[in-house]
Amino acid sequence: MNRNLLIVLxxxxxxxxxxxxxxxxxxxxxxxFIDGEIEMITRTESVDGHPLPEVISGWHYRTESTQALEADxxxxxxxxxxxxxxxxxxxxxGSEGKSCESCHDDAAESMVxxxxxxxxxxxxxxxPLNIEQRINMCRVENxxxxxxxxxxxxxxxxxxxxxxxxxxKPVEIxxxxxxxxxxxxxxxxxxxxxxxxxxxxxASCHERNNGKYIRADHLSQGNVNGFxxxxxxxxxxxxxxxxxxxxxxxxxxxxxxAFSDDLxxxxxxxxxxxxxxxxxxxxxxx
Amino acid sequence: MNKSKRQFLxxxxxxxxxxxxxxLLGSSRALAxxxxxxxxxxxxxxxxxxxxxxxxxxxxxxAENGNSVPISVSVDSPMSEDDYVESVMILAEDNxxxxxxxxxxxxxxxxAVASTRMRLARTQNVLxxxxxxxxxxxxxxxxxxxxxxxxxx
Amino acid sequence: xxxxxRVKIPKSAAxxxxxxxxxxxxxxxxxxxxxxxxxxxxxxxxxxxxTCTFNGKPVFSCDMDPAVSANPYFEFKAKITEAGTFTxxxxxxxGEVTEMTKDIxxx
Numbered sequence: 001m002n003r004n005l006l007i008v009l010x011x012x013x014x015x016x017x018x019x020x021x022x023x024x025x026x027x028x029x030x031x032x033f034i035d036g037e038i039e040m041i042t043r044t045e046s047v048d049g050h051p052l053p054e055v056i057s058g059w060h061y062r063t064e065s066t067q068a069l070e071a072d073x074x075x076x077x078x079x080x081x082x083x084x085x086x087x088x089x090x091x092x093x094g095s096e097g098k099s100c101e102s103c104h105d106d107a108a109e110s111m112v113x114x115x116x117x118x119x120x121x122x123x124x125x126x127x128p129l130n131i132e133q134r135i136n137m138c139r140v141e142n143x144x145x146x147x148x149x150x151x152x153x154x155x156x157x158x159x160x161x162x163x164x165x166x167x168x169k170p171v172e173i174x175x176x177x178x179x180x181x182x183x184x185x186x187x188x189x190x191x192x193x194x195x196x197x198x199x200x201x202x203a204s205c206h207e208r209n210n211g212k213y214i215r216a217d218h219l220s221q222g223n224v225n226g227f228x229x230x231x232x233x234x235x236x237x238x239x240x241x242x243x244x245x246x247x248x249x250x251x252x253x254x255x256x257x258a259f260s261d262d263l264x265x266x267x268x269x270x271x272x273x274x275x276x277x278x279x280x281x282x283x284x285x286x
Numbered sequence: 287m288n289k290s291k292r293q294f295l296x297x298x299x300x301x302x303x304x305x306x307x308x309x310l311l312g313s314s315r316a317l318a319x320x321x322x323x324x325x326x327x328x329x330x331x332x333x334x335x336x337x338x339x340x341x342x343x344x345x346x347x348x349a350e351n352g353n354s355v356p357i358s359v360s361v362d363s364p365m366s367e368d369d370y371v372e373s374v375m376i377l378a379e380d381n382x383x384x385x386x387x388x389x390x391x392x393x394x395x396x397x398a399v400a401s402t403r404m405r406l407a408r409t410q411n412v413l414x415x416x417x418x419x420x421x422x423x424x425x426x427x428x429x430x431x432x433x434x435x436x437x438x439x
Numbered sequence: 440x441x442x443x444x445r446v447k448i449p450k451s452a453a454x455x456x457x458x459x460x461x462x463x464x465x466x467x468x469x470x471x472x473x474x475x476x477x478x479x480x481x482x483x484x485x486x487x488x489x490t491c492t493f494n495g496k497p498v499f500s501c502d503m504d505p506a507v508s509a510n511p512y513f514e515f516k517a518k519i520t521e522a523g524t525f526t527x528x529x530x531x532x533x534g535e536v537t538e539m540t541k542d543i544x545x546x
Contacts, residue, residue, distance in 0.1 A: 394518055
């Protein structure tokens with residue numbers, strides 16, 4: 001059988017059989033306690049209007065050894081990045097000679113509900129703002145420092161450090177603030193619109209087929225409560241917008257820019273879907 | 287299906303199809319040979335054939351991602367000054383290079399137990415060979431399935 | 440080498456106790472197998488040795504090859520007979536040494 005034909009056959013069979021494998025696997029049990037102490041909400045009733053009756057954390061869809069990595073904050077390799085974030089927190093940068101600590105003091109106190117309540121509406125710009133953008137805003141306006149480029153310079157570590165202060169707290173988002181509702185609508189439309197050469201929407205996998213397998217990957221609901229996430233594949237922290245772009249790239253669609261209006265709308269909507277689940281940052285996934 | 291459509295599909299389904307093809311037809315990279323593994327074991331054991339027993343190798347049946355596969359080895363031994371485990375060598379038979387790590391113990395270890403995380407290129411056997419202070423050699427082998435993800439970014 | 444390593448041991452132990460030691464360090468462990476965007480191989484760059492001694496005496500060590508995962512993790516045991524100091528060392532391909540010490544008291 002010649003190589004091209006083999007590739008095509010594999011491609012087409014994989015396309016059509018990707019999400020229809022018989023092995024319907026239930027997520028693995030729980031409960032999840034970080035270090036046996038911090039109780040995590042990994043399954044809970046969804047909010048009003050949610051298409052699914054129950055929201056389930058991506059943690060449940062992983063193998064036991066991957067789950068164990070997250071349950072132990074010493075062994076969780078994502079915590080190395082959180083520690084780097086802690087160092088950055090008290091590092092002076094920029095023309096004003098300040099560090100985050102100069103204004104925000106002990107992050108464990110000042111940031112305790114920050115990671116669980118973003119994105120938030122920003123009146124000044126007339127857009128929602130996520131943690132990464134809020135950090136950059138502070139850096140530029142208050143520290144006189146350069147904004148972090150996407151995924152670089154310490155952005156992931158700092159975002160993970162801040163979100164980790166909310167570990168265990170249920171994700172919440174206020175979609176009544178400002179014009180947030182319009183962004184929620186736009187995000188919802190993106191979530192359900194099939195795009196790309198593989199003609200898939202987020203819902204194709206994460207709503208209609210969660211629990212099933214796409215080749216050997218156990219499809220989750222695609223919740224966002226664990227980002228930035230330590231992915232075994234990259235053996236590194238992966239940010240939410242990086243993951244959005246990766247997923248979209250995998251459907252062979254054009255990737256929106258990180259922090260573009262499109263992806264911010266998607267972040268608003270997927271955060272809304274994840275409400276009730278505990279912040280797990282840094283979650284460990286495959 | 288005409289040629290241009292085939293080319294179009296094969297290009298667009300590029301990576302994921304390519305991965306599947308690789309898995310089926312085998313990687314073109316040089317992988318460790320059976321001889322390499324045998325040579326490494328012989329050098330380590332001083333030519334002795336490892337016996338069974340004494341070594342417990344704990345690995346998952348299926349590795350969710352080949353980048354980080356937990357492995358734990360435990361060797362039954364008093365770990366006294368006259369009778370202890372010197373070293374345990376870990377080999378992954380089908381990795382590009384078979385040697386994964388070599389643990390060295392001493393009576394101060396108390397127990398000959400060690401865990402780490404390793405990279406596996408594909409489904410394969412993993413071998414742990416233990417060398418005792420008196421020269422005895424033991425081994426254990428486990429098979430680990432390494433899966434290729436679906437999408438994955 | 441990159442960031443600070445993490446080490447976990449109990450604060451104290453009774454003489455004769457066998458304690459669990461856990462270590463984790465941030466490192467890419469570039470295997471030498473990967474290629475960059477242009478198809479050129481990315482050179483190997485790993486931590487190749489990890490050592491643990493207690494009051495100067497060897498407890499556990501590991502010769503590491505590229506198949507050890509990024510952010511290398513080790514868990515092993517140590518028999519405590521006296522109070523003292525653990526010394527942990529990581530050495531990379533360039534010969535750079537990262538060292539960390541931790542004390543343990545006797546109960």
